[in-house]
Amino acid sequence: MVENNNLPDHYNDIDKIYHEIWSRLKIGKKDRNSEFHQCYVASSGNNFPSIRTVVLRHLDKELLTIGFHTDIRSNKINEIKHNSNLTVLLYDHVGKIQIKINGIALINHKNANTEAIWSKIRDFSKKCYLVQHAPGTNSSEATSGYPEHYENTLPSPQELELGYENFSHVSISIKVIEWLYLHQNGHRRARFTIDSDHIDKQWIAP
Numbered sequence: 001m002v003e004n005n006n007l008p009d010h011y012n013d014i015d016k017i018y019h020e021i022w023s024r025l026k027i028g029k030k031d032r033n034s035e036f037h038q039c040y041v042a043s044s045g046n047n048f049p050s051i052r053t054v055v056l057r058h059l060d061k062e063l064l065t066i067g068f069h070t071d072i073r074s075n076k077i078n079e080i081k082h083n084s085n086l087t088v089l090l091y092d093h094v095g096k097i098q099i100k101i102n103g104i105a106l107i108n109h110k111n112a113n114t115e116a117i118w119s120k121i122r123d124f125s126k127k128c129y130l131v132q133h134a135p136g137t138n139s140s141e142a143t144s145g146y147p148e149h150y151e152n153t154l155p156s157p158q159e160l161e162l163g164y165e166n167f168s169h170v171s172i173s174i175k176v177i178e179w180l181y182l183h184q185n186g187h188r189r190a191r192f193t194i195d196s197d198h199i200d201k202q203w204i205a206p
């Protein structure tokens with residue numbers, strides 16, 4: 001007989017699952033050591049689907065958005081311009097929870113949103129936006145992408161500000177969230193579909 005040992009509150013409660021999703025995403029955004037600090041963002045490439053790791057930087061439960069920062073010159077931005085549908089995947093291997101989010105991306109570049117965000121970004125992160133060429137550009141030698149005088153040093157505050165040109169914030173308007181929880185007694189899977197005026201909550205077979 002299978003015992004009901006260690007079943008979490010959310011196991012058979014779809015409302016608690018929804019709550020759990022947002023509280024875990026919140027921790028993911030805040031805590032760089034948490035399992036949900038990174039997520040995997042998939043976009044539609046020309047041929048193969050594209051996917052990459054990014055850091056979860058923003059979330060808003062009321063507005064139903066999540067977001068990340070990236071270089072405006074990167075390939076993902078080009079892909080989003082062609083097709084703004086994104087899928088974001090997160091997996092907490094300790095909690096045995098996978099969350100998959102489908103949404104529509106909005107690119108923020110040199111607007112009031114990016115201005116506000118940029119003013120709070122740490123210098124070390126600002127430096128990433130000073131790579132000379134677009135991320136993904138071929139190089140004849142091993143490269144960090146930085147001009148030589150930036151290697152192993154932090155550029156001056158004035159120089160760091162030049163990175164703002166390349167900085168973008170991709171905000172994703174959530175359409176569907178899918179939850180998968182693994183448990184030896186039986187897995188649990190649920191889908192949350194965002195309609196204009198309500199959230200449709202649906203159990204689905206794992």
Ligand SMILES: Cc1cc2nc3c(=O)[nH]c(=O)nc-3n(C[C@H](O)[C@H](O)[C@H](O)COP(=O)(O)O)c2cc1C
Nearest residue numbers: 038052053054055069070071074075076077135136
């Ligand atoms: C742990 C980790 C975190 C990363 N975070 C970001 C990020 O927040 N934003 C970003 O643009 N790239 C981030 N990257 C790099 C991307 O995965 C990717 O290599 C880069 O953005 C180029 O992707 P693209 O060519 O598909 O646009 C991260 C990589 C790792 C391994």
